[in-house]
Amino acid sequence: MVKKRQGQVAQRFLIYFSGLLIMALGIVLLIKADLGATPWDVFHVGLYQQFGLTIGSWSVIVGIVILSVAAVISKEFPQFGAFLNMILVGVFIDMYLMIPFLSTPQGIAGKILMFSLGVVLMGYGIGLYISASFGTGPRDSLMMALTTKMNWKIRNVRGGMELGVLLVGWQLGGPISWGTFVFTFIIGPVVGFAMPQCFQFADAFLDKMDHKKSLIMPLNGEDSNRGADL
DSSP states (O other): OOOOOOSOHHHHHHHHHHHHHHHHHHHHHHHHHTSOOOHHHHHHHHHHHHHOSOHHHHHHHHHHHHHHHHHHHHTSOOOHHHHHHHHHHHHHHHHHHTOTTOOOOSSHHHHHHHHHHHHHHHHHHHHHHHHTTSOOOHHHHHHHHHHHHHOOOHHHHHHHHHHHHHHHHHHTTOOOOHHHHHHHHHHHHHHHHHHHHHHHHHHHHHHHHHHHHHHHHHHHHHHHHHHHHO
């Protein structure tokens, strides 16, 4: 069961924002590694090839549909952060892509290293921003809704989602490489491994910030009393 957090809005937003930054960097490293599109990108390209529009348009349309399905399953209206996620991740990806030294390695060893780092960063970025309870993006909303509703393991839910989307995207004619299959089968376990650690980190960080606030407030009260006495 995922913990629902309330209060400490500024501190939670910092965790949420940091998680999206890390996740977006992971996505860009996967793109730059050039070892194969992710399953969802295969799906979006396949839809574009079959029905037109643009890849970006299909990304938004699919996101809205998935977010709606997740809302029906969880019986909860998506939080503001779910919509903010779609905007910020795109902005962060474009920002990272403009970094000149972030380029595709020449050798296969460098590509595999970049690909592996991208998967790890993406997994921990997902876990970190979800731990803030500010709302999850479309895919992660569906993952969390199924995990909570069906009491399934996160790694199995995420892996099943990626595999299902990959198969549909392949049938639609989307581009597939060996990196696509590797990503499909390892992203679920990586997210499942990272999620508990990210929630522990968020708990520790928020508790520490709350403790500091509790120490500052009495001091402010004492200063006010001293001023009144004077």
